[in-house]
Amino acid sequence: MSHHPHIVIIGGGFAGLYTALRLLQFPWEASHRPDITLIDRQDHFVFSPLLYELITEEMQPWEVAPTYAELLRHGPVKFLQTQVQTINPAEKQVICGDRQIAYDYLVIAAGGTTKILDIPGVKEHAIPFKTLNDALRLKEKLRALETSEAEKIRVAIVGGGYSGVELACKLADRLGDRGRLRIIDRGETILKNAPKFNQEAAQKALEERGIWIDYETEVTELTADSLSLRYKGEVDTIPVELVLWTGGTAIAPWIRELTLPHADNGKLQVNSQLQISDQPEIFALGDVAQGTDDLPMTAQVAIQQADVCAWNLRGLIANKPLLPFNFFNLGEMLTLGEDNATLSGLGIELEGNLAHLARRLVYLYRLPTWEHQVQVGLNWLVQPLAKLLAQSAK
8 A cells, every 4th residue: 555645734824725725736646646634723714915805894704714624625635623732853743732643744834923012901902903803803893883872983003014004994994984093103104115106005095084193103001991102202191992903923932942943033944945954844934934035924925935835845755856936026915995905016006996906806816716716706796786786775
């Protein structure tokens, strides 16, 4: 009885899931075809660039967060919903509580979590925005505020990066005249790593929605209904109904504790083929990996790494040459409220409704499986018709 190589993938985000799906597309010889196990704590994938659309109910949870059971139902990938505790490279085992999962090849793509600073009240009262549960928790809080008797709903968003700006615009459109929004950032500008065109489009969108920006400002304390801010040495406390925390990404402690080479930032050090240097059967991708270049923690980086990782796994199994990973920047897109976005890349600069449409089409193409693409695409076509019929019925 021949032994099929076993590939274990830790993490079902863009890097991990897309590696598994890409592996299924190769024309494997019978003797080389691997067994694949995908491990994740959740039972669903999250297409994070579209998570903001849940806030304004432009999209539904099943569109943004399909289950792994749905995505993998036609492929021979075994899915395990469990928490990884550690890895034993010497024994080639992944440890999940009392369970040990043996591997021949391992892909570590565990992703990151929102970095919560040790500031009084932040863990208890701030809401991060990275997972489906975060989005649903935020929607529940918004519904409670919207049905309250409060004349104004005061919202503070900590972090002036991509997530903070996109969240602010979506929330402003949802809350309308009742919303009083502010972005708090320690820097001197928003979107400091974005192309100038996108920066300017975002700045305009924020100004049009009356969103205040506190530059060079730090949070010192958070309570259930107040926020303390330090600006130029002075601390001021303001009333607030809702605080969202979008500042930075943290690596899971078990990743940092692995007996594998780490970079100074705690990420796993990989070579140009995305392998751990002294463990060539182990690959690291996405937010947990550090190569020679500092790459943004974005979906397009993770998807491109997944393609190369899958190819190199096949190369190791079938004795084919490995490929180096070279990131090709396709540009970036931001949603700036309902039916509004900005796009900059490959010599193209768009903003407004046309950029919104382009962003939707690009992300539709990037959804993980063609079946999910069809389901979501059909729903997008049907939604406007359903709204028109509902309006005419009134």
